[in-house]
Amino acid sequence: MKTHLLGMMALGIALTACNGKKQSDAGSPAESKASAAASVDAARLTAADSEPGSWMSYGRTYDEQRFSPLKKISTANVNGLGLAWSYKLDVDRATEATPVVVDGVMYVTGAFSIVSALDPVTGKELWKFDPQVPRDKDRDGCCDVANRGVAVWKGKVFVGAYDGRLIALDSKTGQKVWETDTVIDHERSYTVTGAPRVVKGKVIIGNGGAELGVRGYVGAYDADSGKLLWRFFTVPGDPSQPAEDKAMEMARKTWSGDTYWKFGGGGTVWDAMAYDPDLDLLYIGTGNGSTWNRQVRSPGGGDNLFLSSIVALKPDSGEYVWHYQTTPGDSWDYTATQHIMLADLTIGGEKRKVLMQAPKNGFFYVLDRATGKLLSADKYAPANWATHVDMATGRPVESEVADWSGKMQVISPGPLGAHNWQPMSFNPQTGYVYIPMQEALGAYVPDPKQTFSGKGTWHMGSQPLALPENPEELAGIAALHKGHLIAWDPIARKEVWRQDHVTVWNGGTLSTAGGLVFQGTADGRFVAYSADKGEKLWETPANTGVMAAPMTYEINGEQYVTVAAGWGGAFPLVLGGLSEPAKVRASARVLTYKIGGTASLPALQPVAANLPEPPELTGSESEVAQGRDLYNGHCGVCHGISAIAGSVLPDLRYLTPEKHSLFNGIVAGAYAAKGMPSFTGTLSAEQVDAIHQYVIKRAHDLKADLAKASTAKAEAKP
Known part of the structure; x- marks a missing residue:
């Protein structure tokens, strides 16, 4: 096999987008409810199951299970689903948001953090807010100019802008209420793509940028004023200065030298969070190191806390409670920022409050969420970097191929991961977790002499590699990258069923009490499966690749299913040659379905395929x-x-x-x-x-x- 495989994740370059503008439609059903718009508080979020028709936060509930109790759309009638309406988003780039629907209004984001408020029955735009992120800011980020959604709280809508601002909007008008800068160092490439969460009146947001050389942290901001209340750093700072707190004192002992500080260290909190109101614990997932190569960032070795870890914090103060590191000393971009969900499971005859995650490294983890104790860790995808996780120590047992500090190694999973940011879901009726699983390889080639070269530059400690330029070789490499939807039983610790896809980079999942699992695909379909057996029951064209997770809501007794569709992200940007089997183009839209829907999507405009006559090649x-x-x-x-x-x-x-x-x-x-x-x-x-x-x-x-x-x-x- 040729060694032309991926060695990096993606950085976006933006297309021109329409300027945001506030619009209104006084006659819309949603506008009539304006006085109560987004009046969400702790009681409503904690009791979200008592309002099954709403979807009030990114994962619907604080436990982030992405399970809906709605069942008017079921295995018996899902074949009757049709498009109710669609809404064109401004920028045809990575579309990763899960819409929020509450008090008769839908709030959704698109690329460059543009927020739209829509009537969820008709799709009519109520208002739009464009934070005016500079379009060349995309150079400072990894994996496209995406935004995964908003949070709502007491009449405000919160969005993390790509350039690092946290913005509060009036939920009725879209006008800015306050704005705060979350970036600690503008000489570094910080970005924000994740959806905020609101816990006890505090807006929680992290950041991205580890590949480009930043120090990770998560911050809490007052929902009323935007004032910073606390900040928790995930990796130690300048070793010549005192550590910020006891957690950083502990972490510093697991790093060596001072090179990591020059590279920023990494450990960014760019996606996963969950909250347990009973234990009053906030859970965050942290990212990879900067550089990827531990021999460059921490030449003396060490676990490098809190890289690739699940960390429990006190939401009132940001104080550290416990952590579990999925990949000690991570050298493979095996982030633990993938979806975190909470559930109560009976394990070994005992009811346990658990936390579940399927991070990039290919192992499915079940932890006791009160203590962080590891309960199980099993491979859910091909992973040659480790043979198993030692249950006595909680550490992975690395294989011979894992070490690429001295020579190139082809390792699975590669940087795309066995599961990336696309959310999984949990159905308490079947007991299964539905995971967008990937088979993806990576060729890692050491670059021990890499130094920090400034803002907007990737720092991986690995040499940039090329895909094969020969079409036949390229097709062979593409065939090695596979995508699946799998149902995982976290108690039996095994895969129950799977559906195979055309390639990797498929959408997140939604499970419902109607016995269904919904997922979009890289090749432009939106599909419903039976939750128990994985039988395909319905599908419809989406006219673009679908990466975001669907959601569902009910208004006036009618259930709707919505997905934000639009192609982009790391896979099609960086690895265009491997994404070709998907054969889709970027076209960003919100698609909403209901039983008996009769709307239709606009026809896709053909992409000009005529190759202009290239200039004469004069270079040696x-x-x-x-x-x-x-x-x-x-x-x-x-x-x-x-x-x-x-x-x-x-x-x-x-x-x-x-x-x-x-x-x-x-x-x-x-x-x-x-x-x-x-x-x-x-x-x-x-x-x-x-x-x-x-x-x-x-x-x-x-x-x-x-x-x-x-x-x-x-x-x-x-």
Whole structure:
């Protein structure tokens, strides 16, 4: 097998988006309820099951189970589902939000953190808020300019803007109430993509950016004023300064040297959170190290707390209570930021309050959520980096291939993970957890000499790799990346059923009391399965790849199912050559279904596939080779490794003669307002020329490949 596999996750480059504007529709049913809009408090969130028709927070309930008690849509009538309405989002990029529906209004976000308030019966827009994130800010983030949703509390809607601001909006008008900057150092590449949570009047939000060199933390802000109430750092800071608290004193003992501080350390809290009101504990999941390679960031070894960990905190103060580290000394980008959910399970005849997670590393964990004690850890996906988890120590037993500090290793899972951010769900009726599972490889090549090179630059301690440029080899690599929906029994500790998908990067899941599991797919379908056996009962085209998790609600006695559909994220941006089997384009919409729905989606506009005549290749072989390495190190995270884009951002092989003539100016920042950041000061003129020659070379390669395919097709005709 060729060793041209992924070595990095994705960084976005933005398209121009419509400016946000406040709109109103005085005659809408939702507007008539404006006086009570989003009047959510602790009592309502804690008792969310008493309002099954609402979906008041990201995971519906504080336990984040993503299970709905609604059952008017069931296995008996799901075939009657039809589209009720659709709503076009502004930016056709990564669409990852779960809408919130409460008090007759839907609140949903799209790329660049744009918030829309909609009538959930008709889909009519009530208002829209665009935080005006600079479009070239996307260079500072990993994995596209996504936003996963909002939180609501006492008449306010809270959104984390991509550039690090936390913003409170009036739920009735969309007007800004307050705004606070959550970023501690603007010389570092901090971003926010996760959905906030509100606990006891405190808005909780973390951040992303570990690959680009930041220090992770989570903060709590007063819901009324936006004032910072507490901040919990996940990795130690400057070793020449005192530790912030006892948790950081403990963590510092597990790191060595001071290189980690120069790289930021990582450990970002960019997604998963859950809250137990009875125990009064907030649970967070932390991310990978900066750099990935532990030998670079912490050359003396160590567990490097609290990387890739589940941490329990007191929500009033942010005080540390306990932690469990899923991947000690993580060197593989095995984040524990994946979905955390809480449940009460009978294990060994004893009722246990548990926490469950299926992080990137391929093991499904069940913990006692009061103490953090490990109850079980079992492989739910192929994982060659460890043989098992030692139940006596709670630590994974690493295999020989896990160590890539001295030579390249092909490891599973790769950086895409066995399960990424796409939420799983738990059905208490079946007892199963429904996981968007992935089979994905990674080739890790040590780069021990890497140093911190500033904002907007990836730091992994691994050399950037190329996908094969030969179409046949590329197809072979793509075939090794597989996606599945699996039902996992956390008590029996085994897979119960699975559905296979076309490729990885499929949507999150929703389970319901109607005996159903809903999931969108990378190849543009929205599907319902039976929760007990996994039988496919219904599907409909979504006209784009679906990554977000669906949700459901009920209004005036009628149940609706909604999913935010739109292609993007790490897989299609970075690994366009591997995402090709999905054969979808980006088209961001909110899709809402009901029994008897008769609406239809607008036809997709065809993507122009004509290849312009590429310029003459004038670069030498060595210049093109230099350009390939520079392209994969600086451009591939947006426009696709090996210059093969994934239908989200422009494929540079298709540049027009005009764009080729402007190439140097575009790289210097001429299109910054459109989302193409300036590389002035990062790349020299000679390096830009080398990249351009590589792009031209790849255009000529594509021209030859298309001609070869056309000839083969003609010869195949009878």
